[in-house]
Amino acid sequence: xxxxxxxxxxxxxxxxxxxxxxxxxxxxxxxxxxxxxxxxxxxxxxxxxxxxxxxxxxxxxxxxxxxxxxxxxxxxxxxxxxxxxxxxxxxxxxxxxxxxxxxxxxxxxxxxxxxxxxxxxxxxxxxxxxxxxxxxxxxxxxxxxxxxxxxxxxxxxxxxxxxxxxxxxxxxxxxxxxxxxxxxxxxxxxxxxxxxxxxxxxxxxxxxxxxxxxxxxxxxxxxxxxxxxxxxxxxxxxxxxxxxxxxxxxxxxxxxxxxxxxxxxxxxxxxxxxxxxxxxxxxxxxxxxxxx
Ligand code: SF4
Numbered sequence: 001x002x003x004x005x006x007x008x009x010x011x012x013x014x015x016x017x018x019x020x021x022x023x024x025x026x027x028x029x030x031x032x033x034x035x036x037x038x039x040x041x042x043x044x045x046x047x048x049x050x051x052x053x054x055x056x057x058x059x060x061x062x063x064x065x066x067x068x069x070x071x072x073x074x075x076x077x078x079x080x081x082x083x084x085x086x087x088x089x090x091x092x093x094x095x096x097x098x099x100x101x102x103x104x105x106x107x108x109x110x111x112x113x114x115x116x117x118x119x120x121x122x123x124x125x126x127x128x129x130x131x132x133x134x135x136x137x138x139x140x141x142x143x144x145x146x147x148x149x150x151x152x153x154x155x156x157x158x159x160x161x162x163x164x165x166x167x168x169x170x171x172x173x174x175x176x177x178x179x180x181x182x183x184x185x186x187x188x189x190x191x192x193x194x195x196x197x198x199x200x201x202x203x204x205x206x207x208x209x210x211x212x213x214x215x216x217x218x219x220x221x222x223x224x225x226x227x228x229x230x231x232x233x234x235x236x237x238x239x240x241x242x243x244x245x246x247x248x249x250x251x252x253x254x255x256x257x258x259x260x261x262x263x264x265x266x267x268x269x270x271x272x273x274x275x276x277x278x279x280x281x282x283x284x285x286x287x288x289x290x291x292x
Pocket of ligand 1: 076078081091147150
C-alpha cells in the first residue's frame with residue numbers, strides 16, 4: 001500500500017523503510033528515548049529551592065568595592081557611565097571636603113586633597129549618587145573595564161528580578177559591597193600619612209587607631225568600631241573584601257515563598273547592604289533620572 005502511494009506520488013524516502021517487526025514498532029520507536037531517560041539522573045535544576053552557583057567569570061550583579069579600612073573605591077569619575085553602551089549607569093561625583101561632617105573644619109584647613117577630615121573615598125572626590133538601571137543593563141562588563149580604581153566589579157548574583165520598573169534601578173546603597181568584619185564604616189579620615197596612591201597600590205591593610213578614634217569621637221555607637229579597633233591593635237587579621245552572594249537555599253517547605261521573594265525584587269530586599277549617608281541621600285535625589 002505504502003509503496004503504491006510512493007509510486008503514485010514519486011516520493012522517494014531517504015532512509016530505507018522498516019519491514020516486518022520494525023515496521024510494526026515504528027510508530028512507538030520514539031518513546032525509546034523517553035523510556036531510557038527515565039532511568040538517568042535528573043539534570044534539571046530545583047530553583048529556587050536549590051541555587052546553583054554559576055561559573056566564576058559569570059557577569060552578575062555589580063558591586064562597588066571598598067578598601068580594607070572601609071573607605072569606598074569609587075571616586076565618582078563617571079567613566080563607567082560613559083563606557084556603558086546601554087546608558088544604564090548614572091553617577092554624580094562630589095568633593096569629600098563638602099561632606100556634612102567637614103562643615104565645622106576651619107576655613108583653609110581642609111582643601112580638596114587633604115587626607116584629614118571626613119572621607120567617603122581616598123583622595124578628592126567620591127561617588128555621591130550611583131545608579132544602575134537593570135532594565136537596561138546588558139551585562140557586557142565594559143563599565144568594569146573602564147573603572148580606573150577597580151571600584152566596580154561584577155558578582156555571581158543572578159537573582160535580579162522585580163515587580164516594578166523603579167525597583168530595578170539599583171542605588172548606591174544596594175550596590176556597595178557589604179562591610180567585612182574589621183572594616184570601619186565611612187565617612188572617616190584616610191589612614192594617616194597616606195595618599196590616594198597608597199590606597200590604589202594596596203598599601204592600606206586595615207583601619208588605624210587614629211581613624212578609630214576619629215569615628216569614636218563622632219559616632220560612639222558605630223557598630224563597626226570594636227572590630228576595627230581590634231584590627232588597628234593587631235589583635236585581628238586584616239579584613240578580606242566581601243561580595244554580594246546568592247541567598248541561601250530554601251528548605252522544601254519554603255520553595256514557593258522563595259520563588260515569590262525572588263520575584264519581588266529579592267536583591268533589593270537586602271536591607272543590610274544599605275551603608276553610609278551618601279547612599280541614603282543619593283536614593284532620594286535621582287531615582288527617576290535614569291529612566292529615560
Ligand atoms: S565605579 Fe569606577 S568608573 Fe564608575 S564612577 Fe566609580 S571610579 Fe569611576
